[in-house]
Structure formats: structure tokens, C-alpha cells
Amino acid sequence: MSSKSCNTIAIGNFKIPCYSANTLVIGSGGASLNAAVQLHELGQKNILIVTDQWGGGTSNNSGSDKQTYYKMSLAGNVPDSSLDMAQDLFKGGCMHGDIALCEAQNSARAFFHLVHLGVPFPHDRFGAFVGYKTDHDPKQRGTSAGPLTSHNMFMALADEVKKKEISVLDKHEVIALLTDSSLKYKRVIGAIALDKTSLDSGNFGFVIFNAENVVLGTGGPAGIYKTSVYPESQVGSHGLAFEIGAVGHNLTESQFGLASIKFRWNLSGTYQQVIPRYVSTDKEGKDEQEFLNNYFPDMGRLATAVFLKGYQWPFDPRKVFDYGSSLIDLLVYQEIVDKGRRVFLDFTRNPSGANILEDFSFDLLGKEAFVYLENSGALFGTPIERLAKMNQPAINLYKDHGIDITRDYLEIAVCAQHNNGGLKSNIWWESNIKHLFPVGEVNGTHGVYRPGGSALNSGQVGSLRAAQFIARRYRDMPLDENRFLAFTEGQIKERLDQAGSFLQSGAFDRPSIEIIREEIQKRISSCGAHIRSFEKVEAALQEAWELYGRLKTGMKGCSAQDLPAAFKIRDLCLTHTLYLEAILEYLNKGGRSRGSYLVLDESGEKPCSQLDEKWRFSLENEESSDRGRILEICLDDDGKIRKTWVDVRPVPREDSWFENIWSEFRKDDVIKEA
Numbered sequence: 180m181s182s183k184s185c186n187t188i189a190i191g192n193f194k195i196p197c198y199s200a201n202t203l204v205i206g207s208g209g210a211s212l213n214a215a216v217q218l219h220e221l222g223q224k225n226i227l228i229v230t231d232q233w234g235g236g237t238s239n240n241s242g243s244d245k246q247t248y249y250k251m252s253l254a255g256n257v258p259d260s261s262l263d264m265a266q267d268l269f270k271g272g273c274m275h276g277d278i279a280l281c282e283a284q285n286s287a288r289a290f291f292h293l294v295h296l297g298v299p300f301p302h303d304r305f306g307a308f309v310g311y312k313t314d315h316d317p318k319q320r321g322t323s324a325g326p327l328t329s330h331n332m333f334m335a336l337a338d339e340v341k342k343k344e345i346s347v348l349d350k351h352e353v354i355a356l357l358t359d360s361s362l363k364y365k366r367v368i369g370a371i372a373l374d375k376t377s378l379d380s381g382n383f384g385f386v387i388f389n390a391e392n393v394v395l396g397t398g399g400p401a402g403i404y405k406t407s408v409y410p411e412s413q414v415g416s417h418g419l420a421f422e423i424g425a426v427g428h429n430l431t432e433s434q435f436g437l438a439s440i441k442f443r444w445n446l447s448g449t450y451q452q453v454i455p456r457y458v459s460t461d462k463e464g465k466d467e468q469e470f471l472n473n474y475f476p477d478m479g480r481l482a483t484a485v486f487l488k489g490y491q492w493p494f495d496p497r498k499v500f501d502y503g504s505s506l507i508d509l510l511v512y513q514e515i516v517d518k519g520r521r522v523f524l525d526f527t528r529n530p531s532g533a534n535i536l537e538d539f540s541f542d543l544l545g546k547e548a549f550v551y552l553e554n555s556g557a558l559f560g561t562p563i564e565r566l567a568k569m570n571q572p573a574i575n576l577y578k579d580h581g582i583d584i585t586r587d588y589l590e591i592a593v594c595a596q597h598n599n600g601g602l603k604s605n606i607w608w609e610s611n612i613k614h615l616f617p618v619g620e621v622n623g624t625h626g627v628y629r630p631g632g633s634a635l636n637s638g639q640v641g642s643l644r645a646a647q648f649i650a651r652r653y654r655d656m657p658l659d660e661n662r663f664l665a666f667t668e669g670q671i672k673e674r675l676d677q678a679g680s681f682l683q684s685g686a687f688d689r690p691s692i693e694i695i696r697e698e699i700q701k702r703i704s705s706c707g708a709h710i711r712s713f714e715k716v717e718a719a720l721q722e723a724w725e726l727y728g729r730l731k732t733g734m735k736g737c738s739a740q741d742l743p744a745a746f747k748i749r750d751l752c753l754t755h756t757l758y759l760e761a762i763l764e765y766l767n768k769g770g771r772s773r774g775s776y777l778v779l780d781e782s783g784e785k786p787c788s789q790l791d792e793k794w795r796f797s798l799e800n801e802e803s804s805d806r807g808r809i810l811e812i813c814l815d816d817d818g819k820i821r822k823t824w825v826d827v828r829p830v831p832r833e834d835s836w837f838e839n840i841w842s843e844f845r846k847d848d849v850i851k852e853a
């Protein structure tokens with residue numbers, strides 16, 4: 180709980196608590212907590228963390244078979260350099276080179292900070308933090324503290340926040356950012372939150388923050404998806420930033436993949452390498468079919484594709500053709516969405532050919548799969564027996580969440596998992612809105628492809644960079660109260676009026692909010708996820724704007740307890756509309772399948788002969804200019820959409836002559852605006 184004192188301000192008849200701090204940190208995920216810890220370590224102690232749920236969000240609540248943290252190679256004879264790592268990040272496409280260089284250059288520093296705080300990354304007896312190859316990684320840069328790497332990071336950072344006695348306001352949902360528009364540029368100067376423990380008080384639970392800087396660590400836009408492996412506690416708040424004109428970029432680029440849906444968890448690594456049986460049933464669980472058999476030409480290729488899903492986890496249209504591992508995602512999607520069936524993994528039996536193909540046997544496997552299982556001593560038994568041998572904790576994890584995969588089928592779907600794009604920032608993670616620093620997943624540093632584990636690296640490096648800049652350049656105290664109110668009173672009043680109007684009699688009670696949330700989520704999952712088509716997106720975008728218009732004026736009939744959900748639904752509605760705008764713009768420009776989505780295209784190729792004609796698609800040419808341009812999107816001051824295609828900045832080749840850098844450093848000429 181917060182140890183900060185606060186004043187009470189009067190806005191009309193409302194008396195509202197107002198906290199002042201140099202830096203307001205929003206969110207309690209790995210990125211926001213690191214920003215707070217780093218700021219404190221760099222000498223800025225006037226910080227306040229505000230979060231809707233302490234320990235909510237993706238970092239503390241997600242993981243996978245072996246959750247990966249990507250860092251520069253630091254062990255053995257694997258040659259690596261920050262420039263090599265930056266080039267590999269940059270190669271993913273649509274990522275600015277200077278940002279890639281920052282993420283590479285600071286990866287060791289950020290990683291060792293976590294090691295120092297006690298995150299149990301494994302090392303050998305000589306102190307080598309050995310690594311493994313993750314996807315899109317030529318250099319064994321992946322490491323892992325096990326299935327719960329990001330949870331371990333959260334725990335270590337949370338302990339440090341406590342030790343440093345950094346103030347935390349829990350159960351406060353930020354509903355708006357406050358700006359000063361009197362300057363040549365727009366800057367953030369605070370925020371409004373709802374204290375969820377005092378919504379019934381006379382001021383609707385309003386709390387105001389007067390801050391010199393705002394670090395926004397609100398995570399990915401999870402709440403816009405119906406089919407999702409983000410934890411339920413993660414919803415996202417991009418709308419806050421879009422509303423004040425923050426620029427989003429690469430909003431088209433997200434990752435999707437196979438996950439269990441009753442307990443949301445990625446089904447990567449050993450869950451696939453043990454080659455479970457894929458079955459579908461009707462809605463009632465009857466009419467069981469091993470549906471993959473109808474599409475693969477033989478059991479060898481089928482079982483090898485399942486195995487490869489282990490380390491080719493995100494859906495990738497390049498891996499659909501030639502019976503690749505992503506054909507499985509597509510077939511799972513077809514069963515669920517087109518045929519209205521349910522899909523499960525069965526670990527208790529090996530795949531059977533069901534009189535269409537041969538039954539499973541190890542000698543049918545491709546060489547890579549066979550050798551891997553042989554080296555793991557797992558060329559025997561059933562999938563669950565192999566999993567018990569290779570990764571017993573993977574079984575225990577489901578048991579801990581009430582699912583016994585030694586006995587029961589595990590229901591799955593192709594789920595949204597991560598947003599490579601998000602808000603745009605400079606090399607100090609400051610957005611186009613001055614003094615606003617998006618860090619972690621809300622800051623979309625990555626483009627089309629990214630190495631597995633680089634999201635966690637980006638979150639730690641970005642929050643470190645933001646802290647460095649704030650601690651050095653933005654040290655002022657927040658505005659005095661009168662000046663602060665002169666800029667913000669109108670903005671606060673507008674939100675109070677909105678809250679008041681939500682409470683007037685009308686038709687928007689909690690069930691209606693849930694229905695709207697469902698509408699938004701269905702819309703995005705059906706046409707803005709991993710399967711996209713121009714016609715569907717065009718129609719969906721129109722519906723999205725219509726809904727946004729209705730929500731702006733017509734939300735009435737909420738109770739005070741519904742206020743956070745009422746504000747949130749508007750945030751989500753704006754967020755999903757901007758995402759659809761970006762997707763339509765990409766498709767309009769002739770954009771084709773890439774990253775983790777497939778764009779249906781009747782002039783393209785059919786992925787396999789047994790699939791329907793509608794599945795024709797073509798891949799983006801990797802050499803095309805599309806990889807060299809990034810779509811930026813924002814709302815202007817009149818609420819109109821602005822879209823700009825900008826050229827990707829290359830990886831900088833800096834002067835690295837020590838005497839020159841030392842001189843700049845002594846003159847305090849290093850940390851400065853980009």
C-alpha cells in the first residue's frame with residue numbers, strides 16, 4: 180500500500196484525492212516494476228506505482244513448457260556481439276534498427292540485473308549462463324528459468340519494490356491520461372484512476388495523479404480477443420494512449436498459436452514433441468475423429484509436423500505448405516470455426532491412422548524428431564509416458580489447475596498470445612507524447628518476426644532505458660497544484676460527466692457491457708487474428724466505428740460498481756477499431772500473408788489438395804519493400820484517423836572509439852533526445 184501523502188482537490192462539487200510524484204508507473208507487470216526499481220536505483224525515488232490488480236497481467240500469470248528469455252550469448256565458444264544480435268532482431272522485418280541495437284546492447288545488463296535480484300537462470304560451475312537456440316535465433320541466445328520465467332521475474336522485482344519501499348496503490352484502474360496541450364508539443368502531466376474500493380463514494384472513486392512523467396506498462400491488448408492464451412487478468416489499456424494521440428505502429432503484427440483454453444497455457448515444447456493425438460468431437464463430445472488423417476498424406480509427415488510444433492510454436496504461414504507444422508493450426512481452426520466442432524489433445528494414446536493412414540510408429544518419424552526422442556530416451560510408450568520421462572512438471576502444472584492429462588483430453592484452440600506491435604517510442608522509450616514512456620508489451624518494438632524470448636528482453640531493456648532518461652533529464656517536481664488544475668480541470672470534469680452519465684437511467688447494465696465485450700472479441704478473433712480477408716475486415720471496421728459512436732453517447736444505466744468496466748469497454752472498443760484500421764490499410768495496400776497471419780487470396784496457392792478452395796493464399800515476398808516500411812496510426816486532435824507509412828531506420832554504425840565516447844560521457848552528452 181502507498182505510504183505517499185496526498186491532497187484533496189475540488190472539481191465542482193467533487194472532492195478528489197490527488198497524488199503528486201515525479202514519475203507515475205502504471206501497471207505491475209515485469210516491465211513496469213523494473214522501471215520503478217531501476218528509477219530508484221538511479222536516484223529517482225519520488226515514484227508511485229498504480230495498478231488495477233497487484234500481480235495481475237501476463238508476466239505473473241503466464242508461461243509455457245520452457246518460457247524463454249532472449250539475451251546475448253554469454254557462454255562457451257558461441258561468438259556473439261551486440262551488433263550481431265541487433266541485426267538478428269532487425270531481420271525480423273519492420274523493426275527499427277536503432278531500437279534493435281538498444282535491445283541488443285542492453286540485453287546483458289538487463290539480464291544480469293534479474294540474476295542479481297535472484298531470478299534462477301541456470302548457470303554451470305564456472306558461471307556460464309548457457310543458452311539454447313530459440314526460434315529465429317542463430318546463436319543459442321535463449322535461456323529459461325523453467326515454465327514460469329516471467330513469474331519468477333515478477334516475484335523478484337516485486338520483492339525489490341517492497342525492499343525499496345516504493346509506494347504502490349493497488350486496485351486503482353487508470354481510465355485516462357492527462358495532458359498539457361499549451362506547448363508546441365503535447366505532453367502528459369498525469370492520469371485519472373478509479374479506486375475500485377470506493378466506487379460508491381460521492382466522487383465515483385476518482386483519484387487524480389499529478390506527475391512529471393508517466394511510465395505506461397499496461398501490457399498487451401488481451402481484452403480484444405475471444406480466443407486467447409493471455410491470462411484472464413490481462414486486459415490491456417492501449418485506448419488510454421490512443422485517446423491522447425499516441426502513435427501506434429505495427430498493430431498488424433501479433434502472434435497466435437495452439438493453447439489450452441480451460442486453463443490458458445501455451446502448448447509448445449515437450450507437449451508437442453511427445454506427439455499427442457489430435458481429436459475433434461461434436462459440441463457434445465461425441466463423434467470423435469482424428470481429423471488430421473484426412474489432410475496429411477502419411478503418418479510419418481503427420482507425426483513429424485506435430486513434433487515440430489514444439490519449437491515452431493507460433494502460427495507461421497510459411498510453414499503451412501508441404502505439410503509443415505502450421506498446417507496443424509489451420510486444420511484445428513477449421514474444425515472449430517468452420518465446422519463448429521471442439522478439438523482436444525489426447526496424451527493417453529499414440530495417433531492412429533483410423534484406416535486412412537498407417538498407425539503411429541517411431542520409424543515413420545523424420546530424422547530430426549527421431550533423433551531428438553532417441554537422445555531423450557523417449558522412443559517408447561504413449562505420449563503421456565514420454566512426457567512423464569521428459570518433463571514431469573508439464574503434467575503437474577495441469578494437475579495443479581484441475582486438469583489430469585494422464586487421463587483426460589485437453590481442449591485447445593489457436594489463440595492470441597502476443598502483440599509484436601504497439602505504441603511507438605524513440606530509443607529512450609519515450610512516445611510521441613512527451614514524458615509518456617510505454618514499456619513492455621504495450622510498446623511494440625518488434626515487427627513481423629521476432630526471436631522467441633525477445634519480448635521479455637525488450638520489456639526489461641525498455642524500462643531500463645526509460646528510467647535512465649527520466650532519472651537524468653526529467654527530474655523536475657510535478658507542477659504546482661494550481662497550474663496542474665489549470666491544464667487538467669476540463670479533462671477531469673469531462674470524465675466526471677461521463678461517469679455521471681453512465682449512472683443515469685438507461686440500458687447499459689453489467690450484462691450489456693459483457694455482451695459488448697463479447698461482440699468486440701468475436702469481431703477481432705474472427706477477422707483480425709491469424710486468418711484475415713479484405714472483405715471481412717472492411718465490414719468489421721464499419722461495425723467497430725458504429726459501436727464506438729454508440730458507446731460515446733449511449734452508455735447509461737450502469738451501477739457505480741460497473742464504472743471500471745464501462746470505461747474499459749470504451750478503451751477496448753477504440754483499441755480494436757485502431758487495430759482493424761491498421762489491418763485494413765495493410766490489406767488495402769495488397770499486403771499478403773506473413774508473420775503469424777494468413778491473408779486469404781483466391782489468386783494464391785492451395786496449402787494442400789484436400790483443403791477447400793477458400794484456403795488459397797500467397798506469401799509476402801521477403802525481399803519486398805513492405806518489410807522496409809512501418810505503418811503508423813493515430814487519432815489526431817479532431818478524433819480523425821491518421822495513417823503514415825515510414826521507412827525502417829537501419830541499425831546504426833556508431834563511432835566506438837573509446838576516447839570519443841568517454842569525452843561525450845564526461846560532458847553528459849549521451850542521454851539526450853533522439
Ligand SMILES: Cc1cc2nc3c(=O)[nH]c(=O)nc-3n(C[C@H](O)[C@H](O)[C@H](O)COP(=O)(O)OP(=O)(O)OC[C@H]3O[C@@H](n4cnc5c(N)ncnc54)[C@H](O)[C@@H]3O)c2cc1C
Binds near residue numbers: 208237241249
Ligand atoms: C502464454 C504466454 C507465454 C509467453 N511466453 C513468452 C516467452 O517464452 N518469452 C517471451 O519473451 N515472452 C513470452 N510471452 C510474452 C510476455 O510474457 C509478455 O509480453 C510480458 O510478460 C508482458 O509484460 P508487461 O510487463 O509488458 O505486461 P504485463 O505483465 O501484462 O503487465 C501489465 C500490467 O498492467 C496492469 N494494467 C493494465 N491496464 C491497467 C490500467 N488501466 N490501470 C492500472 N493497471 C493496469 C495489469 O494489471 C498488469 O499488472 C508469453 C505470453 C503469454 C501469454
